[in-house]
Amino acid sequence: MERILCFMRHKIPTKERRKENLPVEVETSQWSGDMSITDVASSLLRCEETFSACLARINSVVLQPLLQSGSFEQAKFFLLLNDHFQVIWDLTEENYRALKQTVTETETASVHNLYLAWKADLFLDAYIQYFSTFASCVVVQGFEHAARNKSEVWKSHKPSLQQLLEDFSPDTSNAVSLHTVLHKPFQDHLQQYSALFSKLEEIKTLGPDKEAIVNASRQFAKLRSFISQALDEAGLTRNLWKSLSHKFTDVLCTPERRLLEDSRNLSIFSSTGRSDRVLLFHDILVLIQGSSLQSFDLKLVWVDETSKETGNHTLRVRTPEEEFFLLAKEPESRAVWKWKLSQAVRQALNGKRDFPLWSHTGEGRAPPRCRFSTFTFRADGRLKGAAYDGEWRLGKPHGKGQLTWPDGRNYVGDFKDGLEHGFGICLVPHASKDRYDCYKCHWREGKMNGYGICEYGNEMVYKGYFRDNLRQGFGILDNTSSAKTPFKYTGHWENDKKSGYGVWDDKEREERYIGMWHEDQRHGTGIVVMQSGVCYRRAFHLDKMVGSGILLLEDDSIYEGNFTRDLMFVGKGKLTFPNGFTLEGTFTNKSSQGLHTEGILNTSGGEPDDTITKLQLGQREFPVEQRWEGLFSQFLEFVSSGGQGETEESFMGFHVQTSKELRKSQEYLYCDRETEEAPKNLLDELLEHQETEALQSYLEEALKSSLHPLGKLLKALASAFQATYGGIGANKHLLAMAQEEVKHYAKEVWEFYQGLRDLALKVNGQPLLEDTNQSDLNGPALILPLILPSFYPELLMLYMLYHEKEDDLYCQGIVDLSLFPDLKLLEFLDVQKHFWPLKDLTLTTNQRRSLIKDRCFLSATECLQKMITTVDPREKLDILQKTYEEIEKTTNRVLEKEYSLTMDDLLPMLMYVVTRASIQHLGAEIHLIRDLMDPANEGGKHDFLLTALESCYELIQKEFRLHQNWEVLQSS
Amino acid sequence: MMAIRELKVCLLGDTGVGKSSIVCRFVQDHFDHNISPTIGASFMTKTVPCGNELHKFLIWDTAGQERFHSLAPMYYRGSAAAVIVYDITKQDSFHTLKKWVKELKEHGPENIVMAIAGNKCDLSDIREVPTKDAKEYAETIGAIVVETSAKNAINIEELFQGISRQIPPLETHENGNSGTIKLGKQTTQMTRRCC
């Protein structure tokens, strides 16, 4: 463009000069024989000279008077046309000037001197612009308007017009003359260009420039077809507008719109009722029926002829809201329509027409099936009024897109065949303005299905599973801690309501309900644990406590009967005190006077025992297989659905790290999830690690990974476990339930692993393993130590609470014993003298041997202390074995020979080591190991050593109970 | 492949009756030198064939000192069999034996196999407990009884063979499995406290 402007600046004087004296003469030279470039250049020079003169005359005789004649309808197109006219004229002049210089100054011209060939694009562009505007003029009937305007002006100009047109007859209308004079000279001139180009192409000495010439020549040929096609289309379009009623033209007619095909011209009928006419424009497809019309944006029109039932006379047309058939009389006309339709659609999608408009180059290039476009739905139904912006396929939203409803509802995400499908974020506004529910969820066929996160406008957040838009299966509902009544529910849902097993934290009352739900109400058996350590089991009916329950108080007394939520006894009940006394009677509570009862106190209860302390709740009430069924079933379903990577998230959840990331979605962005997928070769990898050792390390890795399905299952189970037993849930009466649950998790994880493995085998076409091959392997036992770290803190806490009393006794014993110097302790524990490692008691000055502490069996002591740093029962047992070996080493060193320790030898020494190691919660440790170790250890050496350790633990407690001995020794 | 069954066996009896000696004799006095895990002289294993099975004895020796007696339940829980030893030269030790039997009946695992060993039979000249007494007593409680000498290796093998024979054969539905079968597992779980 810049170039053109600069030509114009220095050429205006030339233009002025020529206006007067140049004759009008069309170049008619005959080409003959071989020519040189110089010859062509001089021919071109003459040609340009003539054309320039012609343009000068058109300018002065036609264009300028027309523009000066004032305003008339569509005059703006003539202004535009004039602009493009001037550009062509300037180019011609410039070309002329350059050629003249070449011809006069150089002996032999080269292709580079041929501006026309070298800068063909400038010429092409100018002509395209000119004729596009010219075509619009035709369409809007600009020439007719111009001719009508001040017809007397034209009278005076008629002779001039006559001069310009050879076959001009006095009968020709002004409009036609105008039309002709403004296009024919240009077309003629282009024809001359083409002739010159074909001469150029014949020149043999072109060398490497030949290609440029051939290219330019082709471009000019295309330009010529473009012009004639554009004029044809414009003519047809103008005729159409003339023939249609205003009703239609008001809606349809724009200067740019072109008619490409008309059913009047090439017969075709629409299947949508009685259709009068089908019109194909370059941007829309129009069906006219009587006085109504339907138009379809070509960008969202899919045409195909594949449909079987329609035979070879029909085309299927798919649009967002309508699907219909076009019926042709014969296959040939169908073929033409099909071709034109798909070319038009393709060009509409390109946003520009082909060059030339119709050509063979466009053939075979069908429009893409998948497109990107916007559309507003109008038809009644779910989508009425909704605007869609995104990817389409075959008339339906498909791929990524965004739907916005008039009420403010908004969905951004994946679509499939017109429905939400995949991952998407949906915002549903509340009646009050700036609040809305935000669903980040997996969708299947238009509905929320699978895992999702919903942030409700009322500050609640749900993370869990959906089915058909409703909460269903496992899910966690939570509100922010700043809410008036903070709570958290972890459990099962049905029909959008809490149903089945679930855990409810009432953060205000500092209570946790673990139990059964029905339609958002506590219903069935439930256990309530309180911050104070009190817990009770009750039957609930529609959120109310019914019947009698069992209440376990902090001081280990137990009440069976009816009581209120605030722990007031009402009615008949039985209170059992920790000392075994029972009080049976009828209780009343008057707020001012405290507890009243009339009943029988039974003091014959005998020995107090620890049945109350150790009483366990929940195992029978909530069968372990059913507790987190809804969670586990999703993982199994993932396997049975074929374990496809893209469905993984919907079954196993996704994780949004921070609340900040959650907020992001409010800016209508796609949710920023951790979308990295588990490694593609997941299943292959699984098959490569089946040998016991490889399997073990594979499982270890997989369970640690937050991307691996096994790791995801573990993470989910851990969250359920923490919700139950963490915080307030740390209650000694729940130990059995928790311990059983962890063991069951190991089974579930193993089952899931087997599911994945069998799937992998199936995918790889390998036969499933027979059970017998695997029977050596106890899967759950293999899994348990691997998953234990995820549950260890809560579980150990439960063990500590459960064994609190014994651990306290033992601790007091340890504290007292730890005051003893080494020799005194060895003596007190009855370690036989010949085992005493006296050599280890190295003396420094002014130390008495009898006062030295913490020197004997030091290696064994330090080894045993490591036990609390480990989680895995196997490791703890290994530490125990090493401790034993250290003791044995020490005795062998002392005795200076190999010696097999008997139990009578061992126990006192081990007691010594245990005392010195002073592990605080040894009882909890021992029982945790025993409960969670591989059952294959039972009866074996590890079991034996653990029993020895337990023996020491018991002895230390017992010795402490027999207090007298201690005092004797301490005083001595 | 022959099935291996692991059998936990604990030894009970007065101090000095020869429990440890019996175990040592049984475990070490045999040509079968496969390395068996041992914890000193208190935990040993030995595998012997029995019919078409292999019995792997996991032998838990207990401390004999009086002050450790209260720990016994920890040792006999989960046992498939108990060897209760008395010294034929000490009437007292036979008395203690009866107390052990009583305790096992009351608190021990169900179906535990009891074997009574009258040890030190090489010293029959200073015998205090008549063979007949032991035999009769054993019959009343349905126990195996045998007089042994750890010193002279008399009846030691037989004692354990007797135990093997008393162990009920595997149930048929378990026969399909190979590998290790635990015995006394159910009883272990029963006697364990809460979990």
Ligand SMILES: Nc1nc2c(ncn2[C@@H]2O[C@H](COP(=O)(O)OP(=O)(O)OP(=O)(O)O)[C@@H](O)[C@H]2O)c(=O)[nH]1
């Ligand atoms: N004559 C003889 N002596 C034996 C026999 N068996 C064991 N003894 C001896 O009896 C004594 C005690 O034997 P242990 O095997 O230590 O007895 P224990 O029952 O294990 O004793 P505690 O460990 O104290 O309960 C040792 O001096 C043995 O040599 C035997 O069959 N005949």
Ligand SMILES: [Mg+2]
């Ligand atoms: Mg001994």
